[in-house]
Amino acid sequence: MENRLKEEARKLLKEGKVDYIVGYGNGTVKFRTSPLITNKEEDIESLVINPFIANNLSRYPTEIKGKLGIVVKGCDSRSLVSLMQDNKVNRDDMVILGVPCEGVVDIKKLGEQIGADIDQAKEIDKEGDNLIVQMDGSKKTVPFRDVIFDKCFGCEYPTPLEYDILLGSEVSPRIEIEKSLKKIKEFEDTDAPERWRYWKEQFSKCIRCYACRNVCPACFCERCFVDVNIPQWITTYGSWQDNLVFQLIRTLHVAGRCSDCGECERSCPVGIPLRSLQRKMVEEVKGLFNHETGVDKDAFPVFTHYEATDPEEFIK
Incomplete structure (x- = not known):
């Protein structure tokens, strides 16, 4: 890419x-x-x-x-x-x-996984579902989803x-x-x-x-x-x-x-x-x-219009 x-x-x-x-x-x-x-x-x-x-x-x-x-x-x-x-x-x-x-990648999570500050890593590569972290003299494999x-x-x-x-x-x-x-x-x-x-x-x-x-x-x-x-x-x-x-x-x-x-x-x-x-x-x-931000570009911003189908259950 x-x-x-x-x-x-x-x-x-x-x-x-x-x-x-x-x-x-x-x-x-x-x-x-x-x-x-x-x-x-x-x-x-x-x-x-x-x-x-x-x-x-x-x-x-x-x-x-x-x-x-x-x-x-x-x-x-x-x-x-x-x-x-x-x-x-x-x-x-x-x-x-x-x-x-x-x-x-959340660098805080990655640091916890490798037990060191990621600045100490020499190289970090993604291979499949893992991150390969090259440390000084060692290599650690970390599941991508964990970080x-x-x-x-x-x-x-x-x-x-x-x-x-x-x-x-x-x-x-x-x-x-x-x-x-x-x-x-x-x-x-x-x-x-x-x-x-x-x-x-x-x-x-x-x-x-x-x-x-x-x-x-x-x-x-x-x-x-x-x-x-x-x-x-x-x-x-x-x-x-x-x-x-x-x-x-x-x-x-x-x-x-x-x-x-x-x-x-x-x-x-x-x-x-x-x-x-x-x-x-x-x-x-x-x-x-029933509104999700930015999903429908033709929709109105949530608080700028009224729908008759609004549930209104929160209005007392």
């Missing part, structure tokens, strides 16, 4: 069909990738596709002027479709390069739903929903005081860096409510109460627009399990409105 990507990206730039390519390049640290945005043909050789392409690149079309060739995985494509529905991006301004995704993000187990759309060029063969969904939701279900089984204690502890760690907001494709307000000072909704210093309010309001704001890409949790520098909040809201929206 990587060679095909380079071929198509180079062709798009050369023929003037796009102004920029938005894809993945190797990061500054081993076995990480970072967004690569370029309008130069010589940079195309730096594009990569591997099991570490975690970033949701659909964040960028709202910020870059011009026509884009953009690389998307399944969850990324759903975020992109959601942005189209909200008229935040124009479909005609994009050439979408779809990457069928078998799952993305992918929890979100990947519940992914029903690993092949992008919207694309112009599909770079590989379609991938069958894993649909191991129970495994994907295991942490959330365990949390639901606890009583209210325990949940309160847990979230108080988690949000006491928050440094209010806003990485979760800044990385989220669904957070597209021109001015975020936390930046408003007249009226001031929450304080600027990081009390756990205000941190909790920030996350609860953000969760409500992106309801019906979250594709469960997990970028909020992955970007959190203090390890707050933010995906648990977002994924719970995904389940609520699906149960209440």
Whole structure:
């Protein structure tokens, strides 16, 4: 797929069909990738596709002027479709390069499996259903499914739903929903005081860096409510109460627009399990409105219209 990507990206730039390519390049640290945005043909050789392409690149079309060739995985494509529905991006301004995704490696899980920081690895290759990790003087084989993000187990759309060029063969969904939701279900089984204690502890760690907001494709307000000072909704210093309010309001704001890409949790520098909040809201929206983010590009955003068939069981 990587060679095909380079071929198509180079062709798009050369023929003037796009102004920029938005894809993945190797990061500054081993076995990480970072967004690569370029309008130069010589940079195309730096594009990569591997099991570490975690970033949701659909964040960028709202910020870059011009026509884009953009690389998307399944969850990324759903975020992109959601942005189209909200008229935040124009479909005609994009050439979408779809990457069928078998799952993305969680480097924390991989480190636990090999019993060392992955920076100590010399080389990591995917062979079949395993990752082969070359260490200094040894080789370790790790089952691929043991090191992918929890979100990947519940992914029903690993092949992008919207694309112009599909770079590989379609991938069958894993649909191991129970495994994907295991942490959330365990949390639901606890009583209210325990949940309160847990979230108080988690949000006491928050440094209010806003990485979760800044990385989220669904957070597209021109001015975020936390930046408003007249009226001031929450304080600027990081009390756990205000941190909790920030996350609860953000969760409500992106309801019906979250594709469960997990970028909020992955970007959190203090390890707050933010995906648990977002994924719970995904389940609520699906149960209440039978709505899945970015699955039907002709559908309306969930809170912008009314259907006579809405169950309304939650209205008292």
